[in-house]
Amino acid sequence: MEYRKLGKAGLPVSQLSFGTWITFGNQISYETAKELMVIAYESGINFFDNAEIYANGRSEEVMGSILKEVGWSRDSYAISSKVFFGSGGKLPTQRGLHRKHIREACDDALRRLQVDYLDIYFCHRPDKSTPIEETVWSMHQLFMAGKILYWGTSEWSAQEIMEAHMIAARHNLIGPVVEQPQYNMLHRQKVEVEFSQIYKTVGLGLTTWSPLASGLLTGKYNNGIKENYRLKRAELNWLAERNLVEENLTKVSELLNLAREIGTDLTRMAIAWCLKNPNVSTVLLGASKPEQLKHNLKAPDVVPLLTEEVMEKIENILKNKPIQPMF
Template identity: 60%
Template sequence: MEYRRLGKSGLQVSALSLGSWLTFGQQISDKTADELMGIAYDAGVNFFDNAEGYAEGKSEEVMGKILKSRKWERESFVVSSKVFFGTENKGPNRVGLSRKHVIEACNAALKRLQVDYLDLYFCHRPDKNTPIEETVWAMNTLLQQGKILYWGTSEWSASEIMEAIGVAKQYNLIGPTMEQPQYNLLERNKMENEYLLLFKEYGLGTTIWSPLASGLLSGKYTSGITKDTRLELKGMEWLKDAVLNEEKLKKAEKLQGLADELNIPLAKLSLAWCLKNPNVSTVILGASKTAQLKENLTTLEVFPLLTEEVLTSIEEIMQTKPHLPHF
């Protein structure tokens, strides 16, 4: 396993990490979740990603039980939670990024995950109803209390992250260390355009999600069959419509042809491409089957195959590279 610094911080995270969105406490059994975490940890994965909103809190409960039963040394892994969407019981102060919810959600996540502190704590979305100043202060309070070690954002705009950094500087607080954006061969603008100044000037780290575009870039949907996949989960109709887009499917089919020429699975080609970006600190893998995870954890082995020629071929197929302004 390769380890990368989380942006300019001193924290090192495995280049490949394991996430629990849509799987833990929902799509897979607790036994499978336990097996997946064991496989990942044994392969050198040290970062496990979670959130209060995943399976309405159940995902964290499942992960917490596994962490407790496995008895791994606390220093050997990094665990995250995210605050915004709340858990099962919604209410006026049970969602969002108010000081009240940020602090209460952190305490609740610690209980569910059965840990004394969170390594990473993310603001899962921007909250238009709460001043960013209030959220930055709340995060700083949790840092001072030792309940979290680093805080960051997920799916915030560059200007919102800049505002948070500005607030932190103004009051001598600790600003955001990392962002968790979606990044894959179909979704590139934030990582390759909008955040460039944040990477250059502030050393923002990234823990990217959906590197396979919800499975589209794994090749499993090019036949149009979605049986027994996350696209058939209740409430995931929006995801199904986004993934099974005719133009995207055609690109995935062409990319599959290139992967076949290289004699590697499409999933590994897509994951390795994400890791090629020096601003990616870690790629979060989702998995519902042990064989699938074992396969994807060997992605670093195909790195040498991504030559300039292959990368050019990928660009010609995808046509998704953001156009940057020329000065």
């Protein structure tokens, strides 16, 4: 396993990491969840990602129980959570990035995960109803209290991230060091263009999610959508509507052929393609079956196969390379 720095931060994270969205506390059993975490850890993964909203807190509870049971040394792995959506409560004070919810959500995450601190705490979405200054101060106070070591954002715009950094610089506070955006062959604009300057200025790290576009880049949807497929889940209708279009399915068919041509499969090729981006700190993997995770953990072996010629062939298939600004 290769390890990369989290942007300009000193924390080394495995190039592949493990996330629990949809699966833990929801789709799979406790024993399967435990097996997946053990496979990940023993393969060199040292970063495990979670959030308050995942299964309304149950995902964190499952992960916390597993961590307690396996007894890994706390200094051998990093763990994250995210704040914004809440853990199921519907009242106005139970979600958002205002000081009250940030503090209470952090305490709840620590309790559910059964840890004394979070290595990374993400603001899961921008909160348009709370001043960014209040959010930056709140995250800094969690840092000063020893409850978090680093904080970051997820699906924030470059402008919002830079505003947070300007506020932090103005008041000598700890600013965000990492963003967690969606990034895959079909979803590229934010990572490749919008953030292009802030990699250089503030040293933004990336923990990217959905390298397989929720399974579309495995090729399985080219034969129809089955009831047990991820994009059939009600909470993912928005992703299904965006991804399951004829244009994408045609591209996937051509990518499947290219993957076979270079001696691999599309799943590993798609993950390796994300790893080729030097601005990506770690690619989050999700899995519901042990054999699925074991297979995807071999993706780094495919990176050397993605030569300039192969990458050009991929671009010719995708036809979606973002246009860089001319200034």
